Each structure stands twice: as C-alpha cells, then as structure tokens.
C-alpha cells in the first residue's frame with residue numbers, strides 16, 4: 423500500500439524532523455539553529471558555528487576556547503594516512519582522495535561506541551580537525567611536495583590557507599575564507615546530508631558517514647557545481663558571449679551551472695553574501711574579468727529564467743572568491759566538504775538520538791513470474 427504519491431528526487435517529502443537549520447526558499451532566508459546566516463557570518467566564526475550546529479547552542483567563551491584548542495591539537499594526520507595518500511595518483515580528483523582518506527580514518531579510530539558522549543565528542547573533533555589537513559596534504563603531495571604541517575599560531579581558516587600555500591594569509595583573506603566556511607556549513611537535508619543520515623542510520627562509524635557524504639557531494643549537480651561555474655565562465659570568455667551562451671544552453675536544454683535550487687526560488691542568500699565578499703576581495707587584489715562576466719550572466723539568466731525561480735545559488739560566486747584567494751579550481755568542492763562536515767556531524771548526532779534505519783519503499787515497475795531462459799537459448 424502506498425500512502426503517498428511517488429515524487430522523483432523525494433521532492434517535498436520530509437525525511438526527518440530536524441532543528442538544525444531552516445530555509446525559506448520564497449523569502450531567501452537561511453537560519454542555523456534559528457540564527458540568521460547573515461548575522462552569523464558578520465559576528466561569528468566557523469568553529470563557533472560548527473559548535474552551534476552540533477551542540478545546539480552557541481558556546482560560552484571558555485567552551486569555544488576549549489573546542490578550538492582540541493581541534494588545534496588533533497589537526498595532524500598519522501603518517502600511515504599520509505603515506506597512503508602518497509600512493510594516490512596525482513591526477514586523481516581531490517574529492518576522491520578526500521573520500522578515501524576520510525574512510526581510512528575509520529581504520530584508526532573506529533571504536534563505534536555510539537552511546538558514549540566522549541566518543542562522539544572525539545569523533546567530531548577529529549573529523550573537523552583532520553579533513554582540512556588531508557585536503558591540503560593531498561594537494562601538496564600531488565605537486566611532489568611533502569605536506570605542510572599545521573601551524574599552531576594560526577586559526578582554523580588561516581591554517582588551511584597556510585597548509586595549501588605555505589604562506590600565512592593576510593587577515594582579510596583568512597576572515598573571508600572563514601565566512602565562506604560558515605556559509606557552507608549546513609543546509610537542511612540536501613543530497614549529501616541525506617546520504618550521511620542514511621549511512622548513520624545503520625549505526626556504522628562516523629568516518630563511514632562522512633566518507634559517504636563526501637562521495638555524494640562530489641557530483642556536478644551538488645557540490646561539484648562550483649568548479650563547473652569557473653569552467654563555464656572561462657568558456658564564455660567575454661561579456662559579449664554571455665547572451666549567445668545562454669541561448670545555446672536554452673536550445674540544448676543544458677543547465678547553467680550555479681543557477682537553480684530545489685528550495686530557493688529567489689536568489690540564494692549565500693550567493694548575495696559571497697558576491698559582497700568577491701567585491702571586498704577585489705578592493706584588495708584588483709578586478710577580475712570573470713566577475714563582470716558573472717554579473718552579466720546573472721542578468722541574462724534572470725531575464726530568461728527568473729519566472730521559473732532560477733537564480734544564482736551558493737556555488738555561483740564561491741568559485742570567484744576561492745580563485746581570488748589563490749585556491750585551485752579542483753579544491754573548491756573539497757573546501758565545501760571541509761565546511762559541510764559540521765552540518766553532516768550535526769545530522770549524524772541528531773539521527774543517532776532518534777534512530778530508525780532508513781528503509782524507504784519503491785513503486786515496482788517490473789514483471790512477475792519471468793521465465794529463466796537457459797544461456798544457450800538467449
């Protein structure tokens with residue numbers, strides 16, 4: 423018996439009760455634990471946001487200090503993980519490297535004591551601490567360098583940029599990167615979060631939960647779109663080519679990367695904040711030709727698709743920010759993952775508290791009593 427209509431992509435079907443985040447797709451509002459994202463990005467930090475998402479309240483000054491210290495302490499990765507990563511092909515995509523390495527953490531830390539709050543706390547700290555180190559380590563090793571050790575003088579965002587470039591970033595760059603992490607930290611039940619929840623619901627270890635979410639985030643319809651946006655802006659190449667490009671996409675029924683969202687039918691509030699950050703960065707580092715193309719593209723897409731509710735999503739401007747920060751294109755999605763680990767862990771914890779294994783049903787469309795045809799007769 424089917425109680426509800428089949429909806430491709432489970433559109434509009436609630437898969438859980440959750441108090442972690444809220445999206446109003448008509449008004450363009452995103453809240454983490456009830457706090458507006460604009461306020462959080464102005465006043466808070468990424469680690470404070472991660473704490474809020476995972477433990478359901480803002481930390482006190484002491485709690486935040488302790489959390490930051492614990493993360494700093496766990497940032498290093500074991501040499502066996504580093505050596506394993508050394509064997510990865512340097513042409514491999516960093517998301518694949520990250521998925522493999524995240525899963526490998528389970529080999530070292532999987533005690534699977536899911537009813538022990540101390541185990542949960544440590545898993546949260548280890549994953550938040552080590553994922554950025556693994557992304558940066560793979561990037562260094564694929565260039566033939568040794569990984570750069572985390573720098574204890576630097577905070578979470580600054581340290582990641584340092585491990586990537588071996589230069590201490592200037593404070594504005596580090597602050598902007600921290601804001602980008604906060605913006606990407608959580609977004610209700612999207613594909614990767616759902617994947618994390620399904621994996622969590624089997625009571626497997628948290629490293630498997632994060633590894634499965636990373637694999638899901640990698641696709642071009644989800645986190646992979648930010649990398650595609652930059653490729654698209656390069657392909658367009660000039661403001662004059664924007665309109666012909668959009669017309670070609672319409673004729674070929676091809677989606678324009680960085681636009682559209684299952685929930686938002688107006689401009690994604692994260693895209694607005696990211697666009698402001700791009701402008702701030704330009705003040706520091708000069709104009710970027712791709713920004714002008716992006717603004718024109720937004721205008722032409724709105725003209726053609728605005729009536730369908732197709733506006734820029736989070737991925738449209740994030741790539742421009744990252745490129746300005748000197749980050750290679752294929753690390754954009756791993757950076758999304760670094761941030762989203764906070765949201766995935768929050769949903770993992772929420773799932774464990776009320777767990778029932780996910781086991782949806784299907785609408786069977788096959789035949790019955792089909793004959794087995796012997797192989798010689800096929």
Ligand code: CMC
Nearest residue numbers: 643644645647677678679680681682683684732735736737
């Ligand atoms: N360009 C052109 N048309 C679009 C686009 C787009 N980017 N997105 C949706 N549409 C059209 C689509 O063709 C369809 O039109 P029609 O009703 O005439 O057939 C209508 O809008 C609904 O699209 P849909 O694909 O059914 O919508 P969905 O909710 O299943 O998909 C989406 C949402 C984000 C996957 C989709 O908008 C898309 O593929 N966008 C491009 C990729 C992208 O930017 N992804 C990042 C998403 S936000 C961050 C994240 O999730 O990681």
